[in-house]
Amino acid sequence: MPELPEVERGREVAEAVCRGRRIETVYCPVDRIALVRASAAAVRRALVGARVDAVARHGKQLWFELDRRPWLLVHFGMTGALHGADARSRGAARPPFCRLELRLEGDRILSFVDPRRFGRIGLAEDPRREPPVSTLGFDPLLEMPSLRGFRLMLARRRGNVKALLLDQTFAAGVGNWIADEVLYQARIDPRRRVESLAPREVAAVHRRLAGIVRTAVEARSVPSRFPRSWLFHRRWGKDADARTHDGRRLVHATIAGRTTAWVPEVQR
DNA sequence: CTCAGTGTTCAGTG
């Protein structure tokens, strides 16, 4: 479920595998233009022989900082993930749906897998200064604005509150489940409009957004480590008698174009 | 067999 915490986990994995090492070989089967924006040859040329100095992230965008340009940019889409492996124990076997594989010094392997191919692999000279990264809003883990700054940002926005939370030019990295979790914990009905929120509701959104993202990242994005009280554990599937941990009924509907779960008894 | 889906983007409408 690649939202900010899952991508941050991917960044950690990538750093652990790659940092300070040179890329020796690259496997990149370009069978779809959409998945790999640059040609496979360009990806190979950019990566083979380059040393990975760091792996950075902003929102759901991840990039590899190399000792030369361009750099590698990765987006996980709906089903993307990064896996580390050791060539000595795994041999040449590739995981299913592998779209990019880097073999590095020290027999390290980093694989990008993406069954549904909504992910994106690209090259960029300076990712932070060019789209898509440059168009993103604040990252709630790296640069959560103050409550005052947050209020000013909201004052310039209109429309559905869930749509705002999903807008990557507002808060980068928030996806469907985080948006629902924030609204549940802030006790706000997802059908509300931003301009209707009372100051204390804005403060609740601010606090919960920061808290949920931090907690999920500290849990290394492992759902069983998320607090039991989270809506997260109950929202999957549209079970007609789904209940929260304390027995309140969940409902599902499409809001802002996405499946949305909420608890009418709690969210007003 | 049908259909929803953790994300993004684009075209079209009001």
Place this chain on the structure above:
DNA sequence: TCACTGAACACTGA
């Protein structure tokens, strides 16, 4: 310009 909707993308799994 902005807000919003629906479709498209590609594939899995319920």
